Amino acid sequence: MNPITNFIEKIDQQNLWDNKLELSRKEHLKVKGSIDTNLYFVVSGSLRIYVLDEFEENIIRFGYKNNFIASLDSFMTEKPSDLYIQAIKKTELKVIKKTTFMNLIESSVENTKIWHIMLGDLIFQQMERERDILTSSPIERYKRVLARSPKLFQEIPNKYIASYLRMTPETLSRIKKS
Structure with a gap:
């Protein structure tokens, strides 16, 4: 069994979820300037994490069924973040507070190892994404x-995937057809 799946089962068995949330389509879980130290587990639906600059929204991450999602910068530093987290469609989440989560992490060597695996995977994914955006053509990124x-392509609408891939929806459509 996947260590992260094992970990989720531990949270379930120990009844550590602090809350459940339902978000409507386009409802924000977090907005720029807020502090959010919760970690969320997506039960159903999908979300996007994005930043807003002067001209456009830039999607940096998605969350969908059986994924953890967080405003990681705010989670780690406990300071306000420029990130937005918004439901793409109706979404159900389980919520665990940072203190509850970190107590679980620190309760055993095995849990600490799983947390390090999760963080390592996240860092690796972000590095791959940055490399793709900086050095790859749109076709290679796709x-x-x-x-x-x-x-991702089953859960997320093309217009959001295009933003994530830093291309227009038309370019993504042409690439998918070819």
């Missing part, structure tokens, strides 16, 4: 993301 996360 192919690499498709290979890494085929479920």
Whole structure:
């Protein structure tokens, strides 16, 4: 069994979820300037994490069924973040507070190892994404993301995937057809 799946089962068995949330389509879980030290587990639905600059929204991450999602910078530093987290469609989440989560992490060597695996995976994914955006053509970005996360294309509308891949929806459509 996957260590992260094991970890989720531990949280369930110990009844550590602090809350459950339901978000409507387009409802924000977090907005720029707020502090959010919760970690969320997506039960159903999908979300996007994005930053807003002067001209456009730039999507940096997605969360969908069986994924953890957080405003990681705010989670780690306990300071305000420029990130927005918004439901793409109706979404159900389980919530665990940072203090509850960190107590679980620190309760055993095994849990600490799983946390390090989770963080390592996240860092690796972000590095791959940055490399793709900086050095790959739109077609290469599409192919690499498709290979890494085929479920993304089943869960997330094309207009958001295009933003994530730093291309127009029309370009993504042309690439998918070819």
